[in-house]
Amino acid sequence: MTAATVTARRAFTDTSFVAPGEQAEEEQLTLAFSFRNVTKQFKDKRVLQGIDLDVQEGQFVAIIGKSGCGKSTLLRLLAGLDRPTSGAIVYGAEAKEQKRTRIMFQEPRLLPWARVIANVEVGLTGIEKGEVARRNSQEILAEVGLADRGGEWPSVLSGGQRQRVALARALVGHPSILALDEPLGALDALTRIEMQQLLERIWIAKKFTAVLVTHDVTEAVALADRVVVIDSGRISLDLTIPVERPRRHASPELAFYERQILDRLYNR
Amino acid sequence: MSRALSSFGRSTLGWLLPALLLAGWEGASRAGLIPANVLPAPSAVGEAFWKLLLSGELIENIRISTLRALSGFAVGGLIGFSLGLANGLSSLSRELTDTTLQMIRNIPHLALIPLVILWFGIDEEAKLFLVALGVFFPIYVNTLLGIQGVDPQLVEMGRIYGMSRRQLFLRVILPGALPSIFVGLRYALGIMWLTLIVAETISASSGLGYMAMQAREFLLIDVVVLSILIYALLGKLADALARFLERLSLQWHPAYQTV
Numbered sequence: 001m002t003a004a005t006v007t008a009r010r011a012f013t014d015t016s017f018v019a020p021g022e023q024a025e026e027e028q029l030t031l032a033f034s035f036r037n038v039t040k041q042f043k044d045k046r047v048l049q050g051i052d053l054d055v056q057e058g059q060f061v062a063i064i065g066k067s068g069c070g071k072s073t074l075l076r077l078l079a080g081l082d083r084p085t086s087g088a089i090v091y092g093a094e095a096k097e098q099k100r101t102r103i104m105f106q107e108p109r110l111l112p113w114a115r116v117i118a119n120v121e122v123g124l125t126g127i128e129k130g131e132v133a134r135r136n137s138q139e140i141l142a143e144v145g146l147a148d149r150g151g152e153w154p155s156v157l158s159g160g161q162r163q164r165v166a167l168a169r170a171l172v173g174h175p176s177i178l179a180l181d182e183p184l185g186a187l188d189a190l191t192r193i194e195m196q197q198l199l200e201r202i203w204i205a206k207k208f209t210a211v212l213v214t215h216d217v218t219e220a221v222a223l224a225d226r227v228v229v230i231d232s233g234r235i236s237l238d239l240t241i242p243v244e245r246p247r248r249h250a251s252p253e254l255a256f257y258e259r260q261i262l263d264r265l266y267n268r
Numbered sequence: 269m270s271r272a273l274s275s276f277g278r279s280t281l282g283w284l285l286p287a288l289l290l291a292g293w294e295g296a297s298r299a300g301l302i303p304a305n306v307l308p309a310p311s312a313v314g315e316a317f318w319k320l321l322l323s324g325e326l327i328e329n330i331r332i333s334t335l336r337a338l339s340g341f342a343v344g345g346l347i348g349f350s351l352g353l354a355n356g357l358s359s360l361s362r363e364l365t366d367t368t369l370q371m372i373r374n375i376p377h378l379a380l381i382p383l384v385i386l387w388f389g390i391d392e393e394a395k396l397f398l399v400a401l402g403v404f405f406p407i408y409v410n411t412l413l414g415i416q417g418v419d420p421q422l423v424e425m426g427r428i429y430g431m432s433r434r435q436l437f438l439r440v441i442l443p444g445a446l447p448s449i450f451v452g453l454r455y456a457l458g459i460m461w462l463t464l465i466v467a468e469t470i471s472a473s474s475g476l477g478y479m480a481m482q483a484r485e486f487l488l489i490d491v492v493v494l495s496i497l498i499y500a501l502l503g504k505l506a507d508a509l510a511r512f513l514e515r516l517s518l519q520w521h522p523a524y525q526t527v
Contacts, residue, residue, distance in 0.1 A: 079428065081424070081428065102428075103428060105421070105425075107421060109421050109422055109424075109425040111422065111439065111440065111443070112520050112521070113443040113444075113446075113518075113520040113521075114439070114443075114520070122425075122426075122429050122431075122439075123429060125429045125430050125431050125435065126430045153519075153520045153525070154520075155520065155521075155522045155525070156525075169429075
């Protein structure tokens with residue numbers, strides 16, 4: 001843990017804005033994954049310079065930073081799409097198998113030539129097949145509110161609906177870690193709020209570890225148990241958001257945390 | 269109902285112009301505006317068609333030509349498709365062969381006719397070779413282009429979800445390349461007839477091209493016109509078939525969704 005993180009945490013305890021009855025984070029102390037002094041270098045540019053990050057199972061972590069700060073790189077490392085230049089990423093017992101980590105992108109990345117249900121079944125590649133796969137895919141489609149759209153082509157769906165299909169595809173294999181790379185970034189403001197609520201509901205129901213990369217501070221504070229701010233390749237703030245769920249958009253509590261994060265982002 | 273009617277109207281609309289042309293031609297011939305030794309009337313061509321049909325000569329020639337066209341197409345198409353796939357999927361294969369293929373591509377394949385006649389005489393191999401060569405390039409180029417154009421984000425998605433190389437190819441790369449492959453296919457079908465006709469006109473002892481050349485020797489101008497019309501029909505038929513296949517396999521594409 002960097003010095004900045006420690007001070008940030010202490011600063012937070014001093015402010016004593018802790019909502020009562022918040023004990024969920026104390027309950028589960030099994031590690032979902034842990035970054036140990038991870039660096040990543042592309043040619044001569046160091047994108048991540050020594051990231052230390054422990055995330056508990058079932059936690060919802062938001063990673064925030066200005067563009068180019070290395071937050072997406074961090075997520076790609078977590079999902080196993082890239083290898084760290086140095087350091088290690090240790091996964092907890094639950095996420096040992098690579099397929100237990102899923103990533104969702106800003107674009108839905110659906111196969112345009114496969115029906116919606118078949119796209120969801122892609123999430124079960126190498127896990128389940130045939131009848132069972134179809135049934136489970138149908139179930140998860142219903143959970144994201146698209147029960148009756150399974151037989152359609154992705155091209156007829158709206159942007160929000162496509163992203164829901166992508167969410168269903170990511171979740172159908174019961175991942176223990178879900179990495180979200182600005183998945184709501186391309187949606188309009190109202191669809192976005194709807195999707196945030198859907199994401200929260202499903203996260204509560206499925207109890208996976210969620211790591212959300214975003215540049216929207218409001219979104220991070222509304223969804224996450226913990227917000228990590230990354231600035232030029234380092235963690236500059238690690239803040240717990242002990243606000244009870246369901247959270248209300250634009251409540252003064254959330255605004256308080258939002259301001260703290262913005263202050264850190266702009267060094268005010 | 270009205271939609272069905274209008275879709276019927278649309279599909280017949282394309283035939284309106286040829287029908288008008290035919291009617292005008294017949295009228296002009298009857299009125300003596302077009303001399304019969306320049307262009308016979310459609311009715312005369314119809315008569316020639318009927319005669320050749322009854323004698324079985326026409327069917328036999330169409331059969332031979334179609335057989336040649338299809339076998340050349342199969343050989344050239346298969347090689348082009350395989351090389352397109354290989355070069356699209358492996359950069360080693362591409363670097364090894366693409367430059368050579370692009371050089372050969374720039375030679376008009378019909379320019380090889382004298383050489384081909386020297387090599388194969390006027391046997392079946394000559395026609396097969398020319399058609400295969402002509403068909404090869406559009407299929408090769410468009411297959412390669414299609415595979416290179418597959419969205420890399422989708423390929424990455426497939427990898428993330430643990431697709432094997434085989435699954436990745438069958439579920440992501442091939443369907444993604446298909447629209448482009450169909451463009452190549454339709455292009456190749458056109459070149460297939462063109463090549464065959466030229467080859468048959470120059471060196472053959474059977475087939476539609478031969479029939480037309482022989483008719484010219486005997487000044488049977490109605491048969492010459494008839495063969496030209498049959499080329500047009502066969503070309504249209506091949507194109508319609510390709511379109512049908514395209515429609516069938518590209519249902520997902522917004523351009524093919526009728527609802």
